Amino acid sequence: xxxxxxxxxxxxxxxxxxxxxxxxxxxxxxxxxxxxxxxxxxxxxxxxxxxxxxxxxxxxxxxxxxxxxxxxxxxxxxxxxxxxxxxxxxxxxxxxxxxxxxxxxxxxxxxxxxxxxxxxxxxxxxxxxxxxxxxxxxxxxxxxxxxxxxxxxxxxxxxxxxxxxxxxxxxxxxxxxxxxxxxxxxxxxxxxxxxxxxxxxxxxxxxxxxxxxxxxxxxxxxxxxxxxxxxxxxxxxxxxxxxxxxxxxxxxxxxxxxxxxxxxxxxxxxxxxxxxxxxxxxxxxxxxxxxxxxxxxxxxxxxxxxxxxxxxxxxxxxxxxxxxxxxxxxxxxxxxxxxxxxxxxxxxxxxxxxxxxxxxxxxxxxxxxxxxxxxxxxxxxxx
Numbered sequence: 001x002x003x004x005x006x007x008x009x010x011x012x013x014x015x016x017x018x019x020x021x022x023x024x025x026x027x028x029x030x031x032x033x034x035x036x037x038x039x040x041x042x043x044x045x046x047x048x049x050x051x052x053x054x055x056x057x058x059x060x061x062x063x064x065x066x067x068x069x070x071x072x073x074x075x076x077x078x079x080x081x082x083x084x085x086x087x088x089x090x091x092x093x094x095x096x097x098x099x100x101x102x103x104x105x106x107x108x109x110x111x112x113x114x115x116x117x118x119x120x121x122x123x124x125x126x127x128x129x130x131x132x133x134x135x136x137x138x139x140x141x142x143x144x145x146x147x148x149x150x151x152x153x154x155x156x157x158x159x160x161x162x163x164x165x166x167x168x169x170x171x172x173x174x175x176x177x178x179x180x181x182x183x184x185x186x187x188x189x190x191x192x193x194x195x196x197x198x199x200x201x202x203x204x205x206x207x208x209x210x211x212x213x214x215x216x217x218x219x220x221x222x223x224x225x226x227x228x229x230x231x232x233x234x235x236x237x238x239x240x241x242x243x244x245x246x247x248x249x250x251x252x253x254x255x256x257x258x259x260x261x262x263x264x265x266x267x268x269x270x271x272x273x274x275x276x277x278x279x280x281x282x283x284x285x286x287x288x289x290x291x292x293x294x295x296x297x298x299x300x301x302x303x304x305x306x307x308x309x310x311x312x313x314x315x316x317x318x319x320x321x322x323x324x325x326x327x328x329x330x331x332x333x334x335x336x337x338x339x340x341x342x343x344x345x346x347x348x349x350x351x352x353x354x355x356x357x358x359x360x361x362x363x364x365x366x367x368x369x370x371x372x373x374x375x376x377x378x379x380x381x382x383x
Contacts, residue, residue: 066319145176167195172189180232194207245268262299
């Protein structure tokens with residue numbers, strides 16, 4: 001029996017074990033009333049994409065206050081890292097906040113000094129767009145997932161590749177993330193599965209096959225959301241397939257227990273984010289403009305947030321868990337109060353499509369990457 005056939009036999013057995021779970025459709029709740037929204041002036045819109053990346057325009061590093069709801073009217077771009085370049089598909093900060101990484105459609109990963117705007121490293125090796133990056137909790141390595149069907153682990157000290165994982169069970173790698181304890185690296189691929197790898201050597205620890213998924217059910221996964229619980233003992237996965245739905249599942253890593261379904265099967269997940277305390281889950285659907293806050297243990301719907309007029313591309317919680325930021329194709333970043341789901345403010349970016357965003361660990365900076373190749377760090381300006 002070939003290695004590929006053995007892989008599909010194992011995956012089929014796991015799929016059969018999981019597909020018997022019953023689903024409960026999400027119960028809608030009225031969207032909360034929204035207070036007047038502070039609006040920040042739009043930035044200039046790029047009109048062309050040169051082949052070379054220009055030098056960043058940097059100002060001294062911000063030393064202001066963390067981004068909070070009552071300070072959103074003072075939010076402004078403090079460091080313009082790139083104005084025109086390849087589409088910025090994913091962004092993330094190192095644990096100490098001193099580096100911000102960006103994975104792009106040209107297959108490169110660029111690491112920038114978040115204080116000066118200086119380009120620190122360019123990580124080359126992927127042969128297709130980088131869909132996801134994740135810094136290890138130790139801060140010494142970075143993982144990346146790419147359309148070239150590989151997961152790579154890099155040294156951020158010298159930019160050298162440390163491990164490369166190619167898996168036929170993954171195909172395009174859509175999402176990577178580390179467990180908080182740094183022991184596991186999760187990777188979600190196009191072919192209906194999340195794999196848990198031992199971060200120290202890339203060896204497969206466990207495969208989490210998405211139930212009711214496969215070519216016979218209208219295609220492969222188009223998007224993944226993956227979040228570990230703060231204790232690293234469980235992981236929440238959400239998958240999205242256009243025209244074929246999707247679902248949210250909560251898995252126990254040890255013991256190989258059957259997963260708990262949190263929502264689905266009619267929810268094609270575009271992205272999900274978990275609050276730092278692990279209690280609240282934010283979810284948005286593939287191609288949709290709504291955002292839901294759910295109880296991370298039960299899946300119960302807490303709040304439904306409406307405000308974007310086009311699809312939501314990315315979600316990020318502030319480090320204190322009080323704010324949720326959402327990036328949309330409508331050219332805005334919206335901020336939501338987690339406590340009640342109400343709107344806190346809207347950041348107008350102009351005629352661009354923000355694809356990715358991330359808060360710095362201290363909450364003082366917000367990185368925003370766009371389809372038009374812009375990458376900037378935003379912070380609270382001094383009064």
